[in-house]
Amino acid sequence: MSQFWSPIVHSLTPYVPGEQPKVDKLIKLNTNENPYPPSVKVIETLKQVADDKLRLYPDPNADALKQRIADYYKVERNQVFVGNGSDEVLAHTFQALLKHEKPLLFPDITYSFYPVYCGLFGIDYLTIPVNDEFAININDYPQESGAIIFPNPNAPTGKLLALEDIRQLLREHAHKVVVVDEAYIDFGGTSAIALVNEFNNLIVIQTLSKSRSLAGLRVGFAIGHSALIEGLERVKNSFNSYPMDRFAIHGAIASFDDEESFQTTCQTIIDTRNELTNTLEKLGFNVIPSAANFVFASHPEFDAEEIAQKLRDRAIIVRYFNKPRIDQYLRITIGNNDENTKLCAALKEIIC
Numbered sequence: 001m002s003q004f005w006s007p008i009v010h011s012l013t014p015y016v017p018g019e020q021p022k023v024d025k026l027i028k029l030n031t032n033e034n035p036y037p038p039s040v041k042v043i044e045t046l047k048q049v050a051d052d053k054l055r056l057y058p059d060p061n062a063d064a065l066k067q068r069i070a071d072y073y074k075v076e077r078n079q080v081f082v083g084n085g086s087d088e089v090l091a092h093t094f095q096a097l098l099k100h101e102k103p104l105l106f107p108d109i110t111y112s113f114y115p116v117y118c119g120l121f122g123i124d125y126l127t128i129p130v131n132d133e134f135a136i137n138i139n140d141y142p143q144e145s146g147a148i149i150f151p152n153p154n155a156p157t158g159k160l161l162a163l164e165d166i167r168q169l170l171r172e173h174a175h176k177v178v179v180v181d182e183a184y185i186d187f188g189g190t191s192a193i194a195l196v197n198e199f200n201n202l203i204v205i206q207t208l209s210k211s212r213s214l215a216g217l218r219v220g221f222a223i224g225h226s227a228l229i230e231g232l233e234r235v236k237n238s239f240n241s242y243p244m245d246r247f248a249i250h251g252a253i254a255s256f257d258d259e260e261s262f263q264t265t266c267q268t269i270i271d272t273r274n275e276l277t278n279t280l281e282k283l284g285f286n287v288i289p290s291a292a293n294f295v296f297a298s299h300p301e302f303d304a305e306e307i308a309q310k311l312r313d314r315a316i317i318v319r320y321f322n323k324p325r326i327d328q329y330l331r332i333t334i335g336n337n338d339e340n341t342k343l344c345a346a347l348k349e350i351i352c
């Protein structure tokens, strides 16, 4: 009954998330989830939150969580915005800060939700090709533009842009907002949060979904100048007063309270990433150096989609994007040791 739709709905091309299979026992390396459980402190906290207070609305401002994040990153509470996953934080950012007369710029190979938000909010955009090594070159952004957004490390390549380059980009674009989407920064990069007090045009967005093993809790946040955060609050409060439920608020606080399990998990994933990179290279794959919890790899002799299908036949799912420039690459999430061993064995069978 699509004749009843608002006109804009006809023009939308929604984001397609990686598959969440309904059968168990699959080795799931397709959506960059963390293979390790969240901190036991988070689980304990969530059990305690399950009480009769659930009849009450949560704090609409989630102040306790904002304060915990502010303390962790040594900024002020009014420099922190929180949302129902960083996808929601990104949505509010697009609407509140990135819709201008001049186009928004982002790399051609990047998080595929960006063009989707542009469609939803009617934002004019221009994509800037990453170079042949899939790197973002900050000198490629001289066009007239209203704002700039990119992930760091980039997705789905895992390529990291140095903090010095981000600083220079912020300097050269001091009169427009620059958004750095740091979904994977904890796996080996240095956060641009270090620059938020130096630049009033910078917004850094992070998520608890990847490095903190909490994709199912839906918590993301943004850090930036208080005036930018106020813009986000205005949009949020025009949309949903209570995006953060009691579980999300208290579970997220507990996660920041367990630094040890966070550090151990990140380091284990980095070690496994290095092992997997070595194995892939021995099998003849070209592997983009990754600073994330996945690797992006192609093989000169074997078709990427075919490898993905053969892995699937062996109950391992990885992500394949049928898109220009990257249709010969696979994005493989770093699993636990057992999953990694099985992946490597399956690839050895396929590549021979």
Ligand SMILES: *Cc1c(COP(=O)(O)O)cnc(C)c1O
Pocket (backbone or CB within 6 Å): 032, 084, 085, 086, 087, 088, 111, 151, 155, 181, 183, 206, 207, 208, 209, 215, 219, 220
């Ligand atoms: C996973 C991811 C997100 C979204 O994370 P959620 O907090 O789970 O919504 C945002 N940006 C990038 C680049 C991602 O890879």
